[in-house]
Amino acid sequence: MSISEINELIGQTPVASEHGGLVDHMLGFVHWFMLVLGVGWSIYLCIAFYRFRQKKTAKADYLGVQGHATTHIEIGVVIVEAILLLGFAFPLWSRQADEYPTSPDTIRMRALGEKFLWNFQYPGEDRLISTWAGVNVSPANTTGKDLHDPNGKDDFISLNTMKLPVGRPVIVDVASKDVIHNLALVPMRAAQDATPGVKAHMWFKPTKTGTWDIICGQLCGPGHGQMKATLEVLEQKEFDDWAKEQSAAALKKTQESEAAAPIAAAH
Ligand SMILES: [Cu+2]
Incomplete structure (x- = not known):
């Protein structure tokens, strides 16, 4: 399965232009990333529901989160988003904005x-x-x-x-x-x-x-x-x-x- 097959899976209209394949390639990454984030957040939500459910002997936790896992995950998300933007979106946009066709059949x-x-x-x-x-x-x-x-x-x-x-x-x-x-x-x-x-x-x-x-x-x-x-x-x-x-x-x-x-x- 290629990166961009997820696009068709979620019902995106098939591409019919020359540069469109590059857009779809980028969208493929975005969709996979969103899938991972969506599943991750859903799991977190379930954990939160369970851990912080109402108990008879509820007791406040004055220290809060101790580990660094969440910070690392946040940094990971920022890095992936930066790669998507700087590595894919900007180059694609500049190519399309700068290189207008000049051939006589345009x-x-x-x-x-x-x-x-x-x-x-x-x-x-x-x-x-x-x-x-x-x-x-x-x-x-x-x-x-x-x-x-x-x-x-x-x-x-x-x-x-x-x-x-x-x-x-x-x-x-x-x-x-x-x-x-x-x-x-x-x-x-x-x-x-x-x-x-x-x-x-x-x-x-x-x-x-x-x-x-x-x-x-x-x-x-x-x-x-x-x-x-x-x-x-x-x-x-x-x-x-x-x-x-x-x-x-x-x-x-x-x-x-x-x-x-x-x-x-x-x-
Ligand atoms: Cu209109």
């Missing part, structure tokens, strides 16, 4: 949270995504993209469905229109808060095709429980075909509205 997209759904904006065929600002948001421009940004002409939006190709790195800009949400992609072992006014990013590389639920990882209001989206990891060709189609449709729509704009302005 997908750069945006997840814009709002009460209570996710707008997934894709860069389209030019692979460049438009900038956005909360002040641009209007009924006609629900994602607040900068309409003068030429990179945004072929950007397309997928509501509540995040499609990605397998085997290609993806950088997601995570933003919010209103309150704090959190894009939690459990099988990718990736999550990022969507905080109003903050430009946050995360990246991962899916290694398996499949469909999973996306949950909002922050209590964001009365509709939080319904703020469920879908993550679909597709074969590369399937994704490319879909993206190409969506991008062409978005570009056509932009061109049409640009052609119509001068007429609208004349009225």
